[in-house]
Amino acid sequence: MSRETLIDLLYLFSATTFIVxxxxxxxxxxxxxxxxxxxFGMLVAIVATFFKYVDGHALHHVWxxxxxxxxxxxxxxxxxxxxxxTAMPQxxxxxxxxxxxxxxxxxxxxxxxxxxxxxxxxxxxxxxLGVLIGTVSxxxxxxxxxxxxxxxxxxxxxxxxxxxINGIVGLAALSLIVTILVTAxxxxxxxxxxxxxxxxxxxxxxxxxxxxxxLISLLNAFxxxxxxxxxxxxxxxxxxxxxxxxxxxxxxxxxxxxxxxGRSLSNVLFSAFGSVVTASGAxxxxxxxxxxxxxxxxxxxLLGFSSRVVIIPGYGLAVAQGxxxxxxxxxxxxxKGIEVFYAIHPxxxxxxxxxxxxxxxxxxxxEQLLELDESNSELATADVALVVGANDTVNPxxxxxxxxxxxxxPIIHADLAENVIFLKRSMRPGFAxxxxxxxxxxxxxxxxxxAKDTLTKMVAAVKAS
Amino acid sequence: MHNVLIQYATVLxxxxxxxxxxxxxxxxxxxxxxMSGSNAIHGVxxxxxMLILGGATTNLQExxxxxxxxLATLNVVGGFVVTDRMLEMFKPRGAKVKETPTDExxx
Numbered sequence: 001m002s003r004e005t006l007i008d009l010l011y012l013f014s015a016t017t018f019i020v021x022x023x024x025x026x027x028x029x030x031x032x033x034x035x036x037x038x039x040f041g042m043l044v045a046i047v048a049t050f051f052k053y054v055d056g057h058a059l060h061h062v063w064x065x066x067x068x069x070x071x072x073x074x075x076x077x078x079x080x081x082x083x084x085x086t087a088m089p090q091x092x093x094x095x096x097x098x099x100x101x102x103x104x105x106x107x108x109x110x111x112x113x114x115x116x117x118x119x120x121x122x123x124x125x126x127x128x129l130g131v132l133i134g135t136v137s138x139x140x141x142x143x144x145x146x147x148x149x150x151x152x153x154x155x156x157x158x159x160x161x162x163x164x165i166n167g168i169v170g171l172a173a174l175s176l177i178v179t180i181l182v183t184a185x186x187x188x189x190x191x192x193x194x195x196x197x198x199x200x201x202x203x204x205x206x207x208x209x210x211x212x213x214x215l216i217s218l219l220n221a222f223x224x225x226x227x228x229x230x231x232x233x234x235x236x237x238x239x240x241x242x243x244x245x246x247x248x249x250x251x252x253x254x255x256x257x258x259x260x261x262g263r264s265l266s267n268v269l270f271s272a273f274g275s276v277v278t279a280s281g282a283x284x285x286x287x288x289x290x291x292x293x294x295x296x297x298x299x300x301x302l303l304g305f306s307s308r309v310v311i312i313p314g315y316g317l318a319v320a321q322g323x324x325x326x327x328x329x330x331x332x333x334x335x336k337g338i339e340v341f342y343a344i345h346p347x348x349x350x351x352x353x354x355x356x357x358x359x360x361x362x363x364x365x366x367e368q369l370l371e372l373d374e375s376n377s378e379l380a381t382a383d384v385a386l387v388v389g390a391n392d393t394v395n396p397x398x399x400x401x402x403x404x405x406x407x408x409x410p411i412i413h414a415d416l417a418e419n420v421i422f423l424k425r426s427m428r429p430g431f432a433x434x435x436x437x438x439x440x441x442x443x444x445x446x447x448x449x450x451a452k453d454t455l456t457k458m459v460a461a462v463k464a465s
Numbered sequence: 466m467h468n469v470l471i472q473y474a475t476v477l478x479x480x481x482x483x484x485x486x487x488x489x490x491x492x493x494x495x496x497x498x499x500m501s502g503s504n505a506i507h508g509v510x511x512x513x514x515m516l517i518l519g520g521a522t523t524n525l526q527e528x529x530x531x532x533x534x535x536l537a538t539l540n541v542v543g544g545f546v547v548t549d550r551m552l553e554m555f556k557p558r559g560a561k562v563k564e565t566p567t568d569e570x571x572x
Contacts, residue, residue: 011512018506019483025491025499032552035502039545042509046541049515059519061527068518068531069511072538080546091547092501099507099540105533106513109526113517122470220500227507232473234513240473241480242509248484249503253496346493353496357551365558371493 003051010048011238017041018242022249028366045238085361086318089350090148093216096223097141103226103243104134104193110233111189121181126232128177131189132196134226139200141219147208148350156208156272163270169199206272210315210392212350214257214268221250253352260346260372262398262409291427291439293446296454299386299421300461302445303329306383306419308339310375312412313355314348316389316425320451323362326388329459330364336462342368343375343385343412345393376413385417387438389451391429395436404434420444423451498551505544511537 017037024034050059059065076095083091107130114123146152173195180188207215224246231239258265303309311330317323330340342364348355356369370378379385387394394414397404414420420443429435438444447454491499514537518530 014509018509019487021502021506022484022487022491022499025495025502026487027492028495028552028555028557031495031498031555032549035498035505035545035548035552038502038506039549042505042511042541042545045509045512046515049512052516052519054516054520059515061518061521061530064527064531065515065518065534068534069538072535073542076539076542077546080543080550088497088547088551091543092497092504095501095540095543095547096504096507098536099504099510099544102510102514102533102537102540103507105529105536106510106517109517109521109529109533112526112529113520113522217500220504224503224507227510227513228477230510230513232470234516235469235473236513236516237473237476239509239513240476242506244477244480245484245488246503246507248481249488249499252485252488253500256493256496344493346496351497352500353493353498356494357497357554360551360554360556363554363556366494366555367558369494 004053007048007052008237010044011236014041014045015238015241017044018245022245085357086321087149088357089212089216089354090145092351093141093144093148093219096216096220097138097145100134100137100141100219100223100226102134103223103230104131104138104196106230107131107134107226107233108189108193110230112186115184115186119184123233124181124184125177126229128180128189128192130226130229130233131193132173132177133222133229135193135196136200136203137219137222137226139197140204140215140222143201143204144212144215144219147204148212154208154212156211157205158272162202162206162272166199166202169195169202173199203269207269208272210347211261211268213347213352213354214254214261214265216351217250217253217257218265218269219250221247221254224248224250257347257352260410262406289440291446292442292444293448296447296449296457297461299445299447299454300458300465302419302421303333303338303384303386303458304336304462304465306338308341308378308382309333309384309386310341310343310370310379310382310414310417311386311388312343312345312375312390312394312414313359313388314345314390314393315350315354316391316423316451318349318354318358318389320389322388322452322455323358323364325452325455325459327359327362327364329455329462330368332459332462340368341370341375341378343370343372343379345372345390345412348390348393372410372412376416379413379416382417383419385414385420387414387420387422388455389423391424391436392434394438395434396438397434397436406434414438415441415443418443422446423454424448425450494555498548498555501544501548501551505541505548508537508541508544511541513537
C-alpha cells in the first residue's frame with residue numbers, strides 16, 4: 001500500500017469518528033465518549049498529515065508547524081479548562097471564530113500558491129467562498145464575543161441607513177468576487193478580505209440580546225461551510241466531510257432556534273429586534289392595573305403546600321448565578337415529597353441549550369429537564385410555576401395579542417399552573433421590551449429582588465417551616 | 466479535472482444528508498454540546514493549515530500558514546476540551562450523590 005493510500009485511509013477513519021461523535025450526542029449517556037472518539041480521530045488525522053507529501057516533497061517547516069501548534073495548545077487548554085461556566089457562550093463564539101479565520105487563511109494562501117499555474121475558474125470560486133465565509137464568521141464571532149463578554153453593549157447597535165449600507169457592502173463584495181473570477185487578481189483578493197471583515201462586523205452589530213442563540217448557530221454553520229470550501233480547494237475529502245457536517249448542524253440549529261422564536265430567520269437577522277425598548281412598552285400600558293407582590297417567605301409557604309412544582313428558568317438565572325441555590329431549593333422540596341421539574345424554553349439564554357448546561361453545572365439530573373411540549377402538559381397539573389429570570393418566554397401576549405412583536409412565539413404556559421411565583425428584579429420589561437400580562441394575572445405572586453438572594457431566602461424559609 | 470469536482474460534490478451532498486439525519490436526533494438538552502462539539506470538528510481545518518505551512522515557498526505564505534496553524538490549533542484543542550467539560554456535567558439521577566459526598570455522608 002502506498003503512503004498516500006494509507007494516509008487517505010486514516011483520514012477516512014477520522015471522518016468516521018466525527019460521524020460517530022455526532023451520533024453519540026443522541027443521548028447524554030454516550031455523548032462524552034463520542035466526543036473523545038472524535039478527539040482521537042482528530043489526533044490520528046493530524047499525526048498522519050505530518051507524513052503527507054505536498055507538491056511531491058515531504059512537509060517543509062515541520063518545526064514551525066510544531067511551534068505554532070504548541071502556541072495554540074498553551075493558549076487553548078487553560079482557557080478552555082478554567083474559564084467560568086457562565087462564560088461558555090462567548091468561549092464557544094471565539095473558538096468558532098478562530099476556526100473561520102484559519103479556513104480563510106488557508107484559502108488565501110492556497111490561492112497565492114497555485115496562482116502561477118492558472119487555476120480553473122471553479123477553483124478560484126472555491127477560494128473566494130472560503131475567504132468570504134471564513135472571514136465573515138471570524139469577524140462576526142469576534143463581535144458576538146465582545147457583546148457576550150459585555151465589552152460592548154449587548155443590545156442591537158443601529159444607525160441611520162444601516163440596511164442600505166449593509167446592502168451596499170454586500171453588493172460590493174459580490175461584484176468583487178465576479179471581478180476576481182475573471183481577473184484572478186491577488187490585490188483584489190486582499191480587498192475582498194477587508195470587505196468580508198467589514199461585512200462580518202456590520203452584519204452582527206444589529207443583532208443582540210435574546211437573538212444571539214440564532215446568531216451563534218448561524219456563525220457555526222458559516223465556519224463549517226468555509227472549512228468545506230477549503231476542502232474543495234485543497235482536494236481533501238476529510239475537510240469536506242467535517243465542514244459539511246458542521247454546516248448541516250449549524251443550519252439545523254439556526255432553523256430550530258428561529259422556529260422557537262416564532263420568527264423567520266431574516267426577521268431575526270435584519271430587524272434589529274429589541275432596539276427600541278423604552279420607547280413603546282411601558283408608557284402606554286400604565287392603565288392602573290395592580291400586581292400582587294410578596295416576600296420570599298410567602299413564596300416559600302406557597303411552595304411548601306404544593307405537590308408539583310415546575311421551575312421556569314431564564315437568562316436572568318445565569319446572570320444572577322442562582323443555579324446552585326435553585327437546585328438546593330429543588331432538592332429541599334423533593335425531600336418533602338414534592339415533585340419538581342424544570343421547563344426549558346429552547347431560546348432561553350444566549351446560546352442553544354444554554355439553560356440545560358447551566359442546570360447541569362449545578363448537578364440537576366437531566367431527567368428533570370423538560371422540553372417545551374412536555375413542560376406545558378406538566379404545567380397543566382402543577383400547583384406552582386416558579387419563574388426565575390425568564391420573561392418573554394412566558395409572556396401570554398405571544399398567544400393572544402396579534403399586535404405584539406413576539407406574537408407567534410411558542411411559549412411556556414406558566415399561567416396553566418394553579419399559582420405562579422415570578423422572581424423579578426424590577427417591573428422593567430424583558431429583552432423584547434414588551435409588557436408581560438402574566439405579571440398582572442391574579443394567580444401571580446411577584447417577588448422582587450436579585451434572583452440569587454431571593455432563592456437563598458426561600459431556601460431558609462422552606463428549611464424553617 | 467472536472468471528475469474530481471463531481472467526486473467532491475458527491476461527498477458534500479451525501480454528508481449533508483447523513484449529517485442532517487443524525488443531528489436531527491440530538492435532543493435539545495444537548496444542543497450546547499452539539500454546537501461546541503461540531504465546533505471542535507471544524508477544527509479539522511488544522512490539517513489544511515499544516516499542509517499550507519508545509520508547502521509554503523515564500524515568506525508571505527509562511528506567515529499566513531503559521532497564523533492559520535495557531536488559529537486552527539486553538540479551535541481544535543479549545544473545542545474538544547470545552548465540550549468534554551460540558552458533557553462531564555450532564556449526569557442522570559443518582560449520579561449526583563457521589564458528586565457531593567461531604568455534606569451527607571458522615572462516617
